[in-house]
Amino acid sequence: MKFGGTSVADADRIKRAARRIVAQREAGNRVVAVLSARGRTTDELIAMAEEVSSHPDRREMDMLLSTGERISCALCAMAINDLGHRAISLTGSQAGIVTDTSHTKARIIDVRAERIREALANDQIVLVAGFQGVSTSRDVTTLGRGGSDTTAVALAAAIDAEVCEIYTDVAGVFTADPRLVPNARKLAFVSFEEMLEMAASGAKVLQLRSVEYARTHGVRMHCRSSFEDGPGTVVLGEDETMEHPLITAVTHSTEEARITLLGVPDRPGAAASIFRALADAGCNVDTIIQNEPRGEGRDAEVSFTIATEDLYAAEQALRPVQAELGIAEIDTDSGIGKVSIVGAGMRSHPGVAAQVFETLAGENINIEMISTSPIKISCVIRSDGVPQAVRALHEAFGLGALEVQRERPIGQEAR
Numbered sequence: 414m415k416f417g418g419t420s421v422a423d424a425d426r427i428k429r430a431a432r433r434i435v436a437q438r439e440a441g442n443r444v445v446a447v448l449s450a451r452g453r454t455t456d457e458l459i460a461m462a463e464e465v466s467s468h469p470d471r472r473e474m475d476m477l478l479s480t481g482e483r484i485s486c487a488l489c490a491m492a493i494n495d496l497g498h499r500a501i502s503l504t505g506s507q508a509g510i511v512t513d514t515s516h517t518k519a520r521i522i523d524v525r526a527e528r529i530r531e532a533l534a535n536d537q538i539v540l541v542a543g544f545q546g547v548s549t550s551r552d553v554t555t556l557g558r559g560g561s562d563t564t565a566v567a568l569a570a571a572i573d574a575e576v577c578e579i580y581t582d583v584a585g586v587f588t589a590d591p592r593l594v595p596n597a598r599k600l601a602f603v604s605f606e607e608m609l610e611m612a613a614s615g616a617k618v619l620q621l622r623s624v625e626y627a628r629t630h631g632v633r634m635h636c637r638s639s640f641e642d643g644p645g646t647v648v649l650g651e652d653e654t655m656e657h658p659l660i661t662a663v664t665h666s667t668e669e670a671r672i673t674l675l676g677v678p679d680r681p682g683a684a685a686s687i688f689r690a691l692a693d694a695g696c697n698v699d700t701i702i703q704n705e706p707r708g709e710g711r712d713a714e715v716s717f718t719i720a721t722e723d724l725y726a727a728e729q730a731l732r733p734v735q736a737e738l739g740i741a742e743i744d745t746d747s748g749i750g751k752v753s754i755v756g757a758g759m760r761s762h763p764g765v766a767a768q769v770f771e772t773l774a775g776e777n778i779n780i781e782m783i784s785t786s787p788i789k790i791s792c793v794i795r796s797d798g799v800p801q802a803v804r805a806l807h808e809a810f811g812l813g814a815l816e817v818q819r820e821r822p823i824g825q826e827a828r
């Protein structure tokens with residue numbers, strides 16, 4: 414059972430989470446619970462760091478950020494003990510989460526869950542601080558924003574749990590962020606394939622890595638509300654049959670920035686040097702566009718998007734490449750946003766892209782970059798146009814409650 418930040422934000426909510434955990438124990442299940450930092454604690458810790466340093470050292474950042482989830486776990490253990498059950502809280506390191514050394518976005522490489530297994534065998538409820546681990550060089554690491562989801566999935570895999578329940582502040586995974594689109598519909602099921610695209614394009618309800626990890630390790634993910642009892646959303650494996658809607662969801666992100674390189678020499682190896690430098694700096698690059706120069710001896714222009722939090726690291730990494738290749742200018746733009754539509758059904762339906770572009774045109778929204786996968790279309794636009802674009806696309810594809818278009822995948826005709 415994983416509880417997100419809003420679900421443990423104050424004393425009452427911690428007690429509520431404690432009661433839910435105890436109820437599972439009393440129903441005869443053994444429980445490992447992963448908790449996030451309370452409320453906006455992680456944001457506040459980041460702000461504290463920025464008050465003392467313009468670009469805080471990443472190792473020290475992890476020492477700082479990992480404290481938030483420890484607070485939640487210790488408090489919840491106290492509340493559970495008061496309910497007459499025995500609980501033990503563990504840091505990520507104590508829980509055996511071993512990661513690589515990339516501070517602030519470490520990847521889990523091993524889970525040594527003996528201590529958890531022992532505690533469970535001793536009839537204890539185990540509380541694990543989410544979002545953190547210990548690196549192969551014995552430093553505390555964190556797993557990137559939203560990383561407690563990945564802690565939960567990794568532990569579920571390691572102890573062979575029946576299910577990994579993600580308790581959050583919404584009722585499940587919706588056809589769009591319900592905070593932006595009031596008539597968004599909760600999905601009863603979503604496939605791993607679609608959930609991966611949704612998480613990658615901004616639906617932060619499940620962290621991308623947690624979905625990847627669950628798919629690789631065969632963990633059943635169940636996303637549900639921590640405030641009410643409801644069926645939530647189950648992420649289905651590829652082998653589990655389901656109907657594929659044409660379009661499943663509209664997602665968005667305003668936490669991306671664009672870098673444009675002007676005057677890039679038009680020769681083999683230029684793009685390779687640029688993206689090698691970014692990869693070595695740990696920057697995840699998304700949409701890439703390169704314009705072919707028109708005419709002999711002209712230079713090319715390369716644009717790409719990255720997470721805003723990687724902007725500084727990317728600029729630093731590109732300086733030496735700029736000198737080496739003779740790139741004229743590095744231009745950055747942090748005012749961009751991205752809207753995407755995701756749906757396994759679009760693979761076999763022409764005209765979806767045209768409808769996306771027509772919808773945005775109808776709202777007078779200019780599209781600055783476009784990228785696609787077989788089941789996703791993303792458009793980069795100005796960030797202030799994102800809410801309007803999301804609502805318009807949600808409406809145009811009839812995703813609101815009671816207006817869903819469904820189709821059956823080939824080979825699964827109605828029986």
Ligand code: ADP
Nearest residue numbers: 417418419581582586587589590592616617618
């Ligand atoms: P937690 O603190 O529980 O981990 P998060 O804030 O990380 O919660 O994720 C839940 C939030 O994700 C919701 O409050 C919602 O605003 C946002 N969200 C974005 N897209 C979606 C979506 N398609 N379905 C559900 N929630 C979404």
Ligand code: ASP
Nearest residue numbers: 449455544558559560561
């Ligand atoms: N507390 C961390 C964050 O805010 C991790 C998490 O909540 O999953 O990103």
Ligand code: MG
Nearest residue numbers: 417559617618
């Ligand atoms: Mg989260």
